[in-house]
Amino acid sequence: MKPITVKELFRGAYTKLIGESVQLKGWVRTSRLSKTFGFIELNDGSFFKNIQIVFDESLANFEAVSKITLGSSLIVTGEVVESPGAKQAFEIKAHEITIVGLADADYPLQKKRHSFEFLRTIAHLRPRTNTFTAVFRVRSLLAHAIHSFFQDRGFVYVHTPLITGSDCEGAGEMFRVTTFDLLNVPRTEKGEVDFSKDFFGKETNLTVSGQLEVETFCMNFANVYTFGPAFRAENSNTPRHISELWMIEPEIAFADLYDDADLAEDMVRYIVKDVMEKAPEEMEFFNKFIDNGLIERLEHMLNSGFERLDYSDAIQLLEKANQKFDYPVTWGIDLQTEHERYLTEVALKKPVFVMNYPKAIKAFYMRVNDDNNTVAAMDLLVPGVGELIGGSQREERYDVLCQRIDELGLHQPDYWWYLDLRRYGTVPHAGFGLGFERAVMYLTGMKNIRDVIPFPRVPNSAEF
């Protein structure tokens, strides 16, 4: 009698084990019971598909097993046999079934389709559904693929801080980190909050991005990346935003915007290909039940490559579009969701880099182009998700960077260590940020970001 996983059996081991006795440990996904025999579909966590267990009155505890409830945990010992049923090549003829944990009868998951909205309310149980089993395995594989991609290329993985003392990250609202008693906050003589008395002796927040810090490591290791959580306190209520998200932020030295785009494209292609190879059952499931065009779209992307478009050309393309936009298109505007969708879903039908945006609508650290009008920034727009990646070549010239900080009304002293990088051996460098959850959405076809992270944090909701 041999312990074995469902994955091993499905991936070929069963042919050699016909007639052999094996042991499986898992949970009842569904069951079909008759008077004198029954079928249990068991999932042991190793594989997307369930294995069918057949049992009959020869079981010592037949009566108990024939009343098994969905969600119960079992240890099954039995013989691998070829299945007469049409939907599976093999099954387990049980000799012994130990009921480890009988699920109460009010187990919320049923043999039917549940809405994602309902499943969000039982996020502690939803991993047990087909969809979420598939989503979270893909999420895991995707994380691994990202590390593989960068590690194979010699990139150094850097853990940038989650608690940040720089109030200057620039990207949106932050969550304050404090140990103050909120009913009794220390104040200065002027009546302002006295952060010098707080835990860190200064005002601190949860990070919105590791980019500024990872640039410091880029100036030693040349090729680096972060992969960790970031926190956004914006009151965003959309299917594409969450308050706690995971980001990947590579940074490369001696590189310009076009090297950056090459890296981003190579990375996206690598991770998509890798996950499609490692999780074919899950991808097939998504294609069948979540998004009918998914595999075709991903394969088209892998075969045809990405489009690259200057911002100015993108504006022209939008101006020529025979489609009315709610937001009028003129050079200088930031692209709206409707514009992004048109470019990537209607006009080009594939991922598109929009590059070299107007200086006025982008961040201080992006490198000013020779036209002095645009900056070396890029967004990667993909069908269905919108902005998947945002990146730029960084301003490596000390004087220009100081000038940009001034222009945007920021304070140079706040950026002292960031500016130092431009004083001590500065080099052209570039990087981008990939929203990990958005990548999972792109890969699975899932439409709501709350359904691709185990326990989503959004405004007004931090259950679990």
Place this chain on the structure above:
RNA sequence: UCCUCAGUAGCUCAGUUGGUUAGAGCGGGUGGCUGUUAACCACUAGGUCGUAGGUUCGAGUCCUACCUGAGGAGCCA
């Protein structure tokens, strides 16, 4: 935060121009069924119709406010 839509059984939903005791499928319980595939058949329990007001002889249905959820927009990854 703004706009739109929705909230009826544990879940997914139906409920006609306001009119008796509010329905179905699934899930639960009981019984039946010797190869099922969201198994099937019979019976059965299960509801302050999101909350609070209001209009009316009468409200699940109409009105107001609030709460919750979703979609769109903005902010952004």
